[in-house]
Amino acid sequence: MQDPTTLTMLAEAPLSPAERRRSLIAVIACISVVGMGLGVSIPLLALLMERQGVPASIIGLNTAMPALATFLLTPFIPALLRRVPAITFLLVCILVSAIAMPAYYFFPNVWLWFPIRFANGLALTGLFVVSEFWVNTLADEKNRGRLIGIYGTVLSCGFASGPVLLFLVGTQGLLPFATIGSLILLAGVPLILFGRGLAPRVTERPSKSFVSFLVVAPAATLAGLVYGATETNIFNLLPVYGVRTGMTEQTAAFVLSIFAAGNIFCQIPIGIWADRADRRMVLLVCALVGLLGASAIPLVAHNLWLFAPTLFIFGGVVVGLYTVGLTLLGQRFRGADLASANAAFVLMYSTGALIGPPMAGIGMDLWDPHGLIVVMAGLCGLYLAVAGWRYFTAPR
Structure with missing residues (x-):
């Protein structure tokens, strides 16, 4: 390099x-x-x-x-x-x-x-x-x-x-x-x-086309897509999910702050961990815990004392996808290549934010209200498969 x-x-x-x-x-x-x-x-x-x-x-x-x-x-x-x-x-x-x-x-x-x-x-x-x-x-x-x-x-x-x-x-x-x-x-x-x-x-041109940055580092850029879809789904549809599982409107709105608190309190610890460990492994763990956390939400949705810590952990871990995805890009690219990779990452985040709510809305129509959770768990599961494939096949 x-x-x-x-x-x-x-x-x-x-x-x-x-x-x-x-x-x-x-x-x-x-x-x-x-x-x-x-x-x-x-x-x-x-x-x-x-x-x-x-x-x-x-x-x-x-x-x-x-x-x-x-x-x-x-x-x-x-x-x-x-x-x-x-x-x-x-x-x-x-x-x-x-x-x-x-x-x-x-x-x-x-x-x-x-x-x-x-x-x-x-x-x-x-x-x-x-x-x-x-x-x-x-x-x-x-x-x-x-x-x-x-x-x-x-x-x-x-x-x-x-x-x-x-x-x-x-x-x-x-x-x-x-x-x-x-x-x-x-x-x-x-x-x-x-x-x-x-x-x-x-001061120089990127070494490859912009589109290639979308696929040359899939574990990093797809992390942006998964987090964009998850964050947008949570802030747009979690209150609806809460009301449909028996929460009051005030409680359903309040739980958004629990997800946000997970975002706020977990990014720095995850970032520090990513500085001390293999960052691709950190992405794998974040995806796995995100999958397990999302899957657990329907099981605890009727008990706020269990729902709140589950959502906090889920919010804290899935934001790690964004944090570590960006970190991985900085580790791999420099200069104009890094600028292009960062732009591709934001594009993938916006793609997730654009397609996430329609997917989750259809999911909720098919299985009310837990279709939202199925979509988020499915995204984490698909990302886990991609990140795992890259971890075990890409050169170190």
Whole structure:
């Protein structure tokens, strides 16, 4: 493998430890604020469309706009990073996303929200792909899993705090949109204060086509797909599952926070474990525990005291697929190849988020309500087979 410094230059020379810390603080602080803004905007838009009497089918199509944006943008991000510095790219994405927020208020027609949400989806895709590439580039093999775990934990905390902020600012008038837009603009502050001259640069072309990165590291990229489908299924359909198994609506909504808590508390420990063990084996264990955890949910769904810890463990372990999948990409690729692999990973996550809910919805229609669990367990089982095949057949 080529020396990473010949592929990705950080400013004009390798960073000192202090510069590396500043650079990491800049990008992780940036993405945490973006996560908070995203955590407010998703439920806000859904509530407003429901209040306007928008049909559920139209709400679903509108919600799919960011995924469509991801499909169209991700193949071009590595080429854009060769032409535009990473920090400039992120600041443009922040500006576009911040402007999109008040645009929803000033153009309240749901059909105009389609292009607005698409533009916002382009910006968010750029933010996530480049920030993950940034962290992966700065990490070394001794701490890569831990750093990506910290990144994911901070992002999850920001996202989880969004509904709390929405409760404080409400859903009426300009205030929530102005608040979200201002929050997203603030994400640029740490980049400007701490990140100038310290962002990774891409100076060469990838060694292979973008599509090839979807299949050249299947254990890593498919981990993104499985987690994207699982996370989206949980946040969209678990409350429905809870009500249909006898929970009150309040309890069914509350259990989402248990899944989120698993996400928050388990990413760093799993990342540290991935730094000390064979990362492909860690993916295998995460998939196996995810399969067993999902399979156990119907057995404990009627007892909250058993359901809560089961869901916590399930949420904590399946997010390990995302954390360790990204870590594995950073271990294998450098420079433009890493930028392309990260973009492919985000594309696979969005694919999972797009196909997961329809699959789970059909499953629930066929076996109400446990079809949701069958779909999630099936995804973990299929991934376990792929990851196991790669573990035992791919060269070490």
